[in-house]
Amino acid sequence: MSQTRQYELVYIVTPDASDQEVTDLHTQIEQIIQRFNGTLDKTENWGRRKLAYEIGHHREGTYVVETISGSGELMKEIDRRLRVIDQVIRHLVVRVDEELRVAERTREARKSNQARRRVARGLPPEPAPGESRGDSDMDDDRELEVQR
Amino acid sequence: MSEERGRGRGRGGDKDKGKGDAPRRGGGFFRRRRVCKFCAEKIDYINYKDVRILAPFLPERGKIQPRRISGTCAMHQRKLQTAIKRARQLALIPYVTD
Numbered sequence: 001m002s003q004t005r006q007y008e009l010v011y012i013v014t015p016d017a018s019d020q021e022v023t024d025l026h027t028q029i030e031q032i033i034q035r036f037n038g039t040l041d042k043t044e045n046w047g048r049r050k051l052a053y054e055i056g057h058h059r060e061g062t063y064v065v066e067t068i069s070g071s072g073e074l075m076k077e078i079d080r081r082l083r084v085i086d087q088v089i090r091h092l093v094v095r096v097d098e099e100l101r102v103a104e105r106t107r108e109a110r111k112s113n114q115a116r117r118r119v120a121r122g123l124p125p126e127p128a129p130g131e132s133r134g135d136s137d138m139d140d141d142r143e144l145e146v147q148r
Numbered sequence: 149m150s151e152e153r154g155r156g157r158g159r160g161g162d163k164d165k166g167k168g169d170a171p172r173r174g175g176g177f178f179r180r181r182r183v184c185k186f187c188a189e190k191i192d193y194i195n196y197k198d199v200r201i202l203a204p205f206l207p208e209r210g211k212i213q214p215r216r217i218s219g220t221c222a223m224h225q226r227k228l229q230t231a232i233k234r235a236r237q238l239a240l241i242p243y244v245t246d
Binding site: 065 | 196
C-alpha cells in the first residue's frame with residue numbers, strides 16, 4: 001500500500017557520546033529500517049562539528065546523514081524514536097526524491113534545449129570540450145535574440 | 149556542462165529591467181542588479197547541507213538577503229529560503245547573530 005520514497009535523515013548526537021554509542025544509534029536505525037522493509041542507501045558521518053547556536057547547552061555535535069528509501073510509516077517511526085533518545089539533540093527528516101527529480105528534469109530540459117538551439121545555429125548538438133564558456137556564451141545569446 | 153541559459157532566459161528578463169531602473173533612481177548608493185547566481189551557475193538543487201552555497205546570502209545579522217539586493221530569481225529565492233531554514237534547524241547556520 002505504502003509507497004517507497006527517498007528521505008534524508010540528519011541527526012546530531014551529543015558531543016559526550018562515544019564513537020561506540022554513535023554506531024549503536026546507527027545500528028538501531030538500521031534495525032528499524034529493516035523492520036519496515038526499507039533500504040539504507042547511504043550513510044555519512046560528518047564527525048564533530050561546531051553548532052551555529054547552542055542546543056541544550058551543547059556547543060558541538062556529531063552529525064550523521066543517512067539517505068533512506070522507504071515508506072512514510074518508517075520515517076514516522078524513526079522520527080518518533082529519535083525524539084525519545086536523549087543522545088540525539090536534533091534531527092531532521094526531509095523527503096528528497098521529488099526535489100531531486102525536479103532538478104534532474106530541469107537539467108535535462110536545459111540539455112535538450114541547448115542541443116536544439118545549437119543545431120538551429122548549425123553546430124553539432126554537443127559543445128566540444130574546448131569550446132569557450134563564461135562571458136563569451138552570453139554574447140552568443142544576445143546575438144541569437146537579435147536575429148529572431 | 150551546457151552553454152546556454154535555456155529557461156533561465158525568462159528570469160534574465162527582470163535583470164535587464166533592473167539595470168534600466170537603477171540609474172534613474174539617482175543620487176546616492178545603488179547596487180547593480182546582478183544575474184541570479186543559481187541560474188548563472190546552473191545549480192538545479194540547492195542543498196541545505198552545503199553551507200558554502202548558502203553563506204553568501206546571509207549578511208552579518210544572519211537574515212536572509214532579499215532578492216532585490218542579491219538579484220536571485222524568484223524560483224531560486226524560494227528554494228534558497230527553504231534550504232536556509234532547514235540549515236538553521238540543523239544548527240549549520242545561525243538564526244540570529246548579535
